[in-house]
Amino acid sequence: MNWLTHFFTSSIGKKIIMSLTGLFLIIFLLVHLIGNLQLLYNDGGKAFNLYAKFMTTNPLIKLSSYLLYAGILLHAIQGMVLWSQNRKAKGRKYEVYNSTTTSFASRHMGWLGVIITAFLILHLVQFWAKMKFGTVDMITIDGMEVKDLYSVVLFTFKNPIYVVVYLISMLVIGNHLNHGFSSTFQSLGLNHKKYTPLIKKIGVAYSFIIPAAYAAIPLIMYFTK
Amino acid sequence: MKLTLKIWRQKNANAQGTFESHQVEADEHMSFLEMLDVLNEDLVSQKKEPVSFEHDCREGICGTCNLVIDGRPHGPNQGTTTCQLHMRHFKNGDTITIEPWRANAFPIIKDLVVDRTAFDRIIQSGGYVAVNTGQAQDGNAIPIEKDQSGEAFDAATCIGCGACVAACPNASAMLFVSAKVSHLDLLPQGKVESAKRVQQMVNQMDAEGFGNCTNTGACEADCPKEIQLTNIARLNRLYTSSMFSTSKKY
Ligand code: HEM
Ligand code: SF4
């Protein structure tokens, strides 16, 4: 076997794939959030629609979006492979179950990942596919014809069922990150008493603040727009 | 004190196992293994098959007294082996569930005894320092920093019991392998074979069918020698950097 294939199929190499793709998704979450907070401006969606136009046409953004699709796919597929290998390696479970030494999130990364996948599919169908393949009304902003994605989002978040679905999904992503954030650094071999306590603190804060800020978008749009 | 024990019984590797309940009269000053000795004497006097369990030193150094007690390898106490667990930590009337290590790489031999030769094969694959025999070397010939030798010593306290694998929901052997790799790698004498050692030991660990680490930390919490997760980070570091920096593949 070629050394690189050998590395990436070893137990440690597989974790390096998880951690690098996970770290990439962590950064993506922040960037995606900053863009989407424009939904909350009181401008009838002007800033958001211009941003959406930029995001769908800029070649550099296009390139990074392919990277993102590849990253998510790699993370999800590798995650599911690891999950199934690990369940097989354990075999029979204990009669008396001990849950005192590990966190809920760390024990359920696989299930949390499955729920995130379901959410991602819904999310992409609702907005990304609609923007790319569906019909979205056109509006004119500053003399430019753009698709009115803002109204699509607003219409979606006027439905309380979707608001609840998004809130639950953010809770799930928060949990996934609660373990994932600091876990990434451990996988990359970065663990030392000099900085690991700080990484853990940042991880807890990040896994709370980012999903909470995302969750605020459907909530605010439902109640105030 | 009167106790009810729910114990895993299994005739051999291929037999279907089940839980069996037994009553035992124990003293709070007994160790957990002495309590099991009392049970086995009872069973023998009733002409029943005694429960097989492993033990040797009974002082926390051999790493054979491997039992999962109420869901925790080596029982509820921090930093002790089963033989160091005393019955005063239980109450009269308690029901205690006793199970063998669960991991496909540790097949059950009988009752509570599992086959841990997978660990031996991992050690054989690289967990040593090769030296030419001859005169005994002066212990202080190669200077080493105090904190580094301390860290090496901490890692070296691993007794190879396998509680880390038993505690891990993925049956990963990373804590054990990382302890063995660290304790040699932190010393100048061990540095010489660093790349070869880490690659061969990880290869063997993977070949034995242990699971992949998900950083749950269950191993660290139940390790009787309190081996730390920082060792696993070191293993990840050493393995990754050696794969990217050596021309030879082991
Ligand atoms: C919002 C998107 C996501 C982010 C930010 C994210 C982030 C992370 C991070 C940082 C880790 C820790 C990696 C490590 O321990 O080295 C992780 C682990 C994991 N993720 Fe995700 N993830 C996301 C989506 C998904 C999806 C869609 C799936 C699966 C279908 C998934 C499945 C997993 C699994 C199974 C693990 C545990 C892997 C292991 O430790 O062996 N994740 N994730
Ligand atoms: S690391 Fe701890 S639990 Fe694992 S084999 Fe060594 S002493 Fe036992």
Ligand code: FES
């Ligand atoms: S019998 Fe040796 S460590 Fe317990």
